[in-house]
Amino acid sequence: MTRQTPPPPRPPRRLVLGLLLLLASLVLPGTTALAQGDPSFTLVNRSGQPIREVYVSASQDQYWGHDLLQTSVLANGAAMPIRIAPGAGCLQDVRVVYADGRPEERRRQDTCRITQMVFGSAAAVQSGRQANPSFNLVNHGGQPVREVYVSSVRDNAWGEDRLGTEVLPPGRHLAVRLPAGDCVNDVRIVWMDGRSEERRRLDTCRLINLVFR
Structure with missing residues (x-):
């Protein structure tokens, strides 16, 4: 008569619960970061002329901060990454100044939901022609x-x-x-x-x- 191999013993319930808690502690931080979103994005210039100044600040801030281009310019057709710390939140204000001196602004942009922000598209040019007293x-x-x-x-x-x-x-x-x-x-x-x-x-x-x- 052939003997059957007995099934392996089940791990104790406490050990199973401990492993589940360990996995949860490893997964949850990444899940939370994903839920919060990444406010960084790429700014693209399709205006037909260089952009000479770029400012990005959280919508609740009263200061624009420093020009991100400093002594450089963003050529027509070029793009630049805008790195924003997750703690800054998703709502951002963006201001560019073109080579001809004309400014253009985008207010209260949810940058966690976009990967690119294009300046100079047909809609943007039309918006830029509106009188902006800021x-x-x-x-x-x-x-x-x-x-x-x-x-x-x-x-x-x-x-x-x-x-x-x-x-x-x-x-x-x-x-x-x-x-x-x-x-x-x-x-x-x-x-x-x-x-x-x-x-x-x-x-x-x-x-x-x-x-x-």
């Missing part, structure tokens, strides 16, 4: 700016201080974001020593940087 207010003075006001010439009041509880240190700039189409605006700043300075009836649609010294 600009950068640059402090090239020797002291901080403590208050910034910008209002349409049609308004009777200056409105709220755009710096709030912050100040604008020397060498920094503030991204002043205005609704499209309202180009003629008044600007007022107050320096840290209390001295005020105003610029009246500015066509901010033709501005990239407004410098105070």
